[in-house]
Amino acid sequence: MIQLGLGRGRCDCICANIILSCLAVLLFATDAFAQNALYNKHLSRDPSIYGEMQRAWISQDGISYATFPYSQPLGDRRLDLIDGEGRNGYLVEANLDLRFPFLMGRPNNSSLKRRQRFTIDYRANFRMTNDSSKPLVPWSNYFGIGHDFTIFDSKKKWVWNDKGRGDSTSLEPNEKFKFLTLTTFIHHFSNGQPPGFYTYSSDSTERRNDYTSGDFSTNYLKFILKWSIANIEKHRLTTLGISYRMDGGYENTPLVFTPEQERSYGRKRIGMHFDYYTGPNSRMFRADQEWHFRTELTYITDELDLFTPNLKEDQGEYRLMFHQFVELRPLNHRTIGYLVHFYAGRDYMNIRYDDVIWMVQFGISLSVDKYYPIGWQNEVEGKL
Numbered sequence: 535m536i537q538l539g540l541g542r543g544r545c546d547c548i549c550a551n552i553i554l555s556c557l558a559v560l561l562f563a564t565d566a567f568a569q570n571a572l573y574n575k576h577l578s579r580d581p582s583i584y585g586e587m588q589r590a591w592i593s594q595d596g597i598s599y600a601t602f603p604y605s606q607p608l609g610d611r612r613l614d615l616i617d618g619e620g621r622n623g624y625l626v627e628a629n630l631d632l633r634f635p636f637l638m639g640r641p642n643n644s645s646l647k648r649r650q651r652f653t654i655d656y657r658a659n660f661r662m663t664n665d666s667s668k669p670l671v672p673w674s675n676y677f678g679i680g681h682d683f684t685i686f687d688s689k690k691k692w693v694w695n696d697k698g699r700g701d702s703t704s705l706e707p708n709e710k711f712k713f714l715t716l717t718t719f720i721h722h723f724s725n726g727q728p729p730g731f732y733t734y735s736s737d738s739t740e741r742r743n744d745y746t747s748g749d750f751s752t753n754y755l756k757f758i759l760k761w762s763i764a765n766i767e768k769h770r771l772t773t774l775g776i777s778y779r780m781d782g783g784y785e786n787t788p789l790v791f792t793p794e795q796e797r798s799y800g801r802k803r804i805g806m807h808f809d810y811y812t813g814p815n816s817r818m819f820r821a822d823q824e825w826h827f828r829t830e831l832t833y834i835t836d837e838l839d840l841f842t843p844n845l846k847e848d849q850g851e852y853r854l855m856f857h858q859f860v861e862l863r864p865l866n867h868r869t870i871g872y873l874v875h876f877y878a879g880r881d882y883m884n885i886r887y888d889d890v891i892w893m894v895q896f897g898i899s900l901s902v903d904k905y906y907p908i909g910w911q912n913e914v915e916g917k918l
Contacts (some may be wrong), residue, residue: 539762541794543702544806547858549796551844553782558646562770567718570834571828572584572639574698580641581704581705581807581908582641582701582702582703582704582705582907583687583689583690583703583704583705583711583907584639584641584645584648584649584701585607585714585874586622586705586711586713586764586908587649587684587687587713587715588638588648588651589905589906589907589908590713590715590762590764590771590773591651591682591715591902592695592903592905593771593773593809594717594760594773594809594828595631595633595719595829595881596629596631596633596657597629597631597799597828597859597861597873597899597902598627598629598630598631598632598886598899598900598902599627599629599873599875599895599897599898599899599900600626600627600628600629600898601626601627601628601873601875601895601896601897601898602625602626602627602683602891602895602896602897603624603626603627603661603893603894603895604623604624604894604895605620605623605624605891605892605893606640606891606892606893607844607845607889607890608679608891608892609845609846609848609890610846610847610883611844611889611916612740612742612844612845612846613733613735613740613741613742613844615745616746616897617665617666617668618663618665618669618671618746618831619663619664619665619671619745619746620661620664620665620671620745621665622663622664622665623663623664624661624662624663624664625662625663625664625668626661626662627659627661627662627895628658628659628660628661628662629657629658629659630657630658630659630900631657631659632655632656632657633653633654633655633680633900633903634653634655634656635651635652635653636652636653636654637650637651637652638650638651638652640697641700641702642700643699643700644697644698644699644913645690645696645697645698645699645701646693646696646697648701649683649684649685649693649696650681650682650683650684651681651682652679652680652681653679653680653681653682654678654679654680655676655677655679655680656676656677657674657675657676657677658673658674658676659882659883660672660673660674660878661673661795661883661909662848668778671745671883671886672726672727672745672746672747672748672750672883672884672885673725673726673883674723674725674882674883674916675723675724675725675726676721676722676723677721677722678719678720678721678722679720680717680718680719680874681717681718682716682717683715683717683718684713684714684715685713685714685715685716686714687711687713688710688712688713688714688719688766689703689705689711689801690703690712690728696707698871702754703770705764705766705767705908706766707767707909708766708767709766710763710764710765710766710835711714711763711764711766711789712761712762712763712764713762713764714760714762715759715760715762716757716758716760717757717758718755718756718757718758719754719755719756719758720753720754721753721754721756722751722752722753722788722789723751723752723754723884723886724750724751724752724884725750725751725752725884726750727746727747727749727750727885728747729741729749730747731737731744731747731749731792731794731885732744732748732749732794733745733746733748737800740773742842742844742889742891743844743876743887743888744885745885745886745889749792749885750795750884750885751783751790751791751792752781752782752783752791752792752799753781753782753783753789753791753797754779754780754781754782755780755838756777756778756779756780756847757777757778757779757780758775758776758777758805759775759776759777760773760774760775761773761774761775764908766908767811767829768813768911769813769814769824769908769909770810770811770813770907771809771811771813771907772809772811773807773808773809773810774806774807774808774809774812775806775807775808775809775854776804776805776806777803777804777805777806777807778802778803778804778805779802779803779804779805780800780801780802781799781800781801781803782801783884784905790899796840797836797837797838797840797841798833798838798842799841799887800835800836800838801833801838802834803832803833803834803835804832804835805830805831805832805833806830806831806832807828807829807831807878808827808828809826809828809829810826810827810828811824811825811826811863811905811907812824812825812826812827813907814865814907821833822864822865822866823862823863823864823865823866824857824859824863824865824907825860825861825862825863826862826863827858827859827860827861827906828857828858828859829855829856829857829858829859830856830857830858830859831854831855831857832854832879833853833854833855834851834853834856835853838851838853839890842888843888843889843890844888844889844890845890850890852879852880852890853907855877855878855879855880855882856876856877856878856879857876857877858875858876858877859873859875860873860874860875861874861875861899862905863871863899864881865906865907868900869900869901869902869904870899870900871898871899871900871901872897872898872899873895873896873897873898874894874896875893875894875896876891876892876893876894876895877891877894877895878891878892878893878894879891879912903905
């Protein structure tokens, strides 16, 4: 990104560039999903086991949202935030997390192809501060490829036993369909800033990461093993996942792992997540809406002896990070829902990872490629 001018002009230019970039991404997304509109319409009503596998992949994609965040550190900061870093809080946080399928089996394909999805992944995450001229902090950019592969299910068993083509094996009305999916990501994650990593106190006795213009870059390979149970009668979907992530990079290439992050950011992580869609038939909720609960835990496992949190008199490593999402999903809304997000741990906005915080957010969730629970569409044909 080219940055022009200084002070307020520089911030306004950055905001304008980011807005234009977001519009370009949205236009690309709109065109990409328009090309898949007919297939997505079929998928939302596909009663076969492969339709449920593919719907479940969509249900596990990252949550896109626009929210009003409130954040506080877990203690007093050693070096407080300055103007432009969120010193006066934040006005908005936006997260656009998209996966564009470029290979995914259709009904006339072999069972092996229908069990897989290859995607091009892009995520943009940024916050607007409540400081002078309302600048944006350096945003997080993820780019790479993803792969979903259902390797076992309760109908066909292991993938090598399923050799059909154009199979339409359907599910019974009162069945609980179970399946195991392996998801793989190869992603580049950076904030697009020039070289430089730290900022210092006026007497240079203290330092922390530079939240305004510090350079952050990493690349990772991540595996997620997910066990899903689809309750056909209640239209519910429950998923339990475990993950392992390895970070790294190559010097003197665009895929560098910033040297200052060594033994501080973390190169190895394990994770667990629990994801539950209530279905629209619960006595607690209306028949045209459901609730979605997602809990994510991440723990850094490797050496962190060079990590120093931006907290006074605190040398903790803060290896654990926790997300809790609660989403109200009206099924007759085409793209939006209503979201509450709670987070505690290292700030997940790139180079701000030494800032240990808790945060609560309220706003809307955004679903361009929306997940619909199994069976619901067929019962309300014409309402989508």
